[in-house]
Amino acid sequence: MRNLLHAEWTKLRTLPGWIFAMIAAAGAMLALGLLPGLQGSCGTQGPQSQCVAAVGPDGLEVSDSFTFVHQAMTGDGTITARVSQMTGQRLGPDGEQDAMAPWAKAGLIVKDGTAAGSAYAAVMVTGAHGVRMQHNYLYDKAGPAGQVTQTQPRWLRLTRSGDTITGQSSPDGVTWNTVATVPLKHLPPTVLIGMFVTSPQYAEAMNESLGAVGASGGPTKATATFDHLDRTGPWSEQRLGGSTNFEVPGVGFEPTDTGFTITGSGDIAPAVAGPAGAGVSITETLVGTFAALIFVVVIGVGYITGEYRHGMIRMTLAATPRRGRVLAAKAAVLGATVFTLGLAVAAIVVIFGQKVLRGNGVYVLPATGATQLRVIAGTAALLSVASVLALGWGALLRRSATAVTAAVLTIVLPYLLAMTVLPAGAAQWLLRISPAAAFALQQSTPQYYQVANLYLPNSGYYPLPGWAGLAVLAAWTAAVLGLAAHRLHRRDA
Structure with missing residues (x-):
C-alpha cells in the first residue's frame, strides 16, 4: 500500500494540469477573500464612527440597549410589579405601524450598574414568547405562555439573595410560580433594580418567491405599563445601549398614578450577524470557497478519468490487481493533498480577510481562536471530502464531461441554488440533504432562539450543525465510492 500511495502521489504532483488547477483553486479563494469587496461605514467618518459592541460577562459581544427605570438596592431584596398593558410599534419608511415584535421585552431587572455588558438577571413578559427569565445575555428560561393584555395582566417578582436571583410570575398576585433561579457571581453589595422595556429590530426577507437574497428591516419599540409596585421612589431613568434607543421617537418613561409607562427600543441579548444583527461573521471571508470548490471538483474527476482516457488505468490495475486498493489510494492522496492546501489557504483568508473587511469599514463579529481553528479546519475538510466525492463520480462514470456534470449537480448546484434562487424553506431543506450541507462547517456564530x-445561509447560518453537514457529505461520498468500487470490480477497465 505504501508503494501504491507513493505512485499515486507521483502522478498527482507531476501532471502540470493538476498543479495549475490546484494553484487556480487557491488563487480564487485568496482573491475573493482578500481583495477589497464588501464596504461599511465603521471608522470611516471620524473617531465617533467606530463600531464597538459591548462585551458580556462570558466574553462574547452583546446588545445591551433598553430603557431602565431604577433605584439602588443594597443587600438582599425583592421587587414586585404588575405589567398591566404592553403594546408595540414598527418604524418603517411609511411611519409607525402597530406591530408587536415577538421578542419585545418588559419586566423587572437587577443589574450590576449601567455599564454596557454588565451582569444582569431579569424576569419579563414578551411580545409572543410568554414569560421568560434571562440572565447575562446568553441564558433563557421559559415561563408561562400567553401575552399581556388589559384583561390578562401579568405579575412579576424578582428576588436577590446573595449571588442568587429568583424570578417569579403570577396571574393574580396571589399564586406565584418560580420561572427560574440563576446565579450572578461576584455581584457587588449595591446593585440597580427596577423596570425595563426594550424591543429588537425586525428583519424580513425580500423577494421570497425568488429566493431570500436580501432583507429589509428597521427598529421597533414597545410600551409597557407597570403598576402595583412594592417599592417607593426615588426612581431614575436611563436609556442604555447607544444610538438606537436614543434616535427612536417616543422612547422614555412617564409616571402614572399607580406606577410608570415605559417605552424602549433595542435588545438585551447576544450580538449576532445578519440582517437584524450587527455586521458580518468571519464566514464572510470565505466567500471564495465556492469558486475553489469548482476547481476541486474538476481535479477530483480528472484525476481518474484522465487515466481511462489515456489507457493508463490498465497499467495501474495490472500493477495492483486488488482494484479497491487503487481507488482507496487515489482517494487518500487526493483528499490529503486538498486538505493540506485548503488548510493553508483558509488560514490565510480567515486571519487576513478580517483585517481587509475592517479596513473597508465592515463590522466583523469577533470569533474566539478555537472557533477560527474550527472554521479553518472545517473548510479544508469540506474541500477535501468534496474532491473525493468528485473522484468517486469519475471512477463510476469514467467520462470527464459526464462525471463533472454529476459532481456539479450534486455538490455545486445545490449551494448555488440555496444562496441565490430558492426561497428560504426550500434552501434550508436542500442544505440538509445534499453534499452542500457541509458548508455548515463554516458557520462561526451560533443561532440564538431568543434573538x-x-x-x-446567505447570512452565514445553516440548518445543520457542522459535524452533521460533514456527515451528509461523507455519506454521499461513501455511497458513490462504493458504487464506483463495485463497478471497478465487475467491469473491465
Whole structure:
C-alpha cells in the first residue's frame, strides 16, 4: 500500500494540469477573500464612527440597549410589579405601524450598574414568547405562555439573595410560580433594580418567491405599563445601549398614578450577524470557497478519468490487481493533498480577510481562536471530502464531461441554488440533504432562539450543525465510492 500511495502521489504532483488547477483553486479563494469587496461605514467618518459592541460577562459581544427605570438596592431584596398593558410599534419608511415584535421585552431587572455588558438577571413578559427569565445575555428560561393584555395582566417578582436571583410570575398576585433561579457571581453589595422595556429590530426577507437574497428591516419599540409596585421612589431613568434607543421617537418613561409607562427600543441579548444583527461573521471571508470548490471538483474527476482516457488505468490495475486498493489510494492522496492546501489557504483568508473587511469599514463579529481553528479546519475538510466525492463520480462514470456534470449537480448546484434562487424553506431543506450541507462547517456564530434574526445561509447560518453537514457529505461520498468500487470490480477497465 505504501508503494501504491507513493505512485499515486507521483502522478498527482507531476501532471502540470493538476498543479495549475490546484494553484487556480487557491488563487480564487485568496482573491475573493482578500481583495477589497464588501464596504461599511465603521471608522470611516471620524473617531465617533467606530463600531464597538459591548462585551458580556462570558466574553462574547452583546446588545445591551433598553430603557431602565431604577433605584439602588443594597443587600438582599425583592421587587414586585404588575405589567398591566404592553403594546408595540414598527418604524418603517411609511411611519409607525402597530406591530408587536415577538421578542419585545418588559419586566423587572437587577443589574450590576449601567455599564454596557454588565451582569444582569431579569424576569419579563414578551411580545409572543410568554414569560421568560434571562440572565447575562446568553441564558433563557421559559415561563408561562400567553401575552399581556388589559384583561390578562401579568405579575412579576424578582428576588436577590446573595449571588442568587429568583424570578417569579403570577396571574393574580396571589399564586406565584418560580420561572427560574440563576446565579450572578461576584455581584457587588449595591446593585440597580427596577423596570425595563426594550424591543429588537425586525428583519424580513425580500423577494421570497425568488429566493431570500436580501432583507429589509428597521427598529421597533414597545410600551409597557407597570403598576402595583412594592417599592417607593426615588426612581431614575436611563436609556442604555447607544444610538438606537436614543434616535427612536417616543422612547422614555412617564409616571402614572399607580406606577410608570415605559417605552424602549433595542435588545438585551447576544450580538449576532445578519440582517437584524450587527455586521458580518468571519464566514464572510470565505466567500471564495465556492469558486475553489469548482476547481476541486474538476481535479477530483480528472484525476481518474484522465487515466481511462489515456489507457493508463490498465497499467495501474495490472500493477495492483486488488482494484479497491487503487481507488482507496487515489482517494487518500487526493483528499490529503486538498486538505493540506485548503488548510493553508483558509488560514490565510480567515486571519487576513478580517483585517481587509475592517479596513473597508465592515463590522466583523469577533470569533474566539478555537472557533477560527474550527472554521479553518472545517473548510479544508469540506474541500477535501468534496474532491473525493468528485473522484468517486469519475471512477463510476469514467467520462470527464459526464462525471463533472454529476459532481456539479450534486455538490455545486445545490449551494448555488440555496444562496441565490430558492426561497428560504426550500434552501434550508436542500442544505440538509445534499453534499452542500457541509458548508455548515463554516458557520462561526451560533443561532440564538431568543434573538430575532433571519438565520439564512446567505447570512452565514445553516440548518445543520457542522459535524452533521460533514456527515451528509461523507455519506454521499461513501455511497458513490462504493458504487464506483463495485463497478471497478465487475467491469473491465
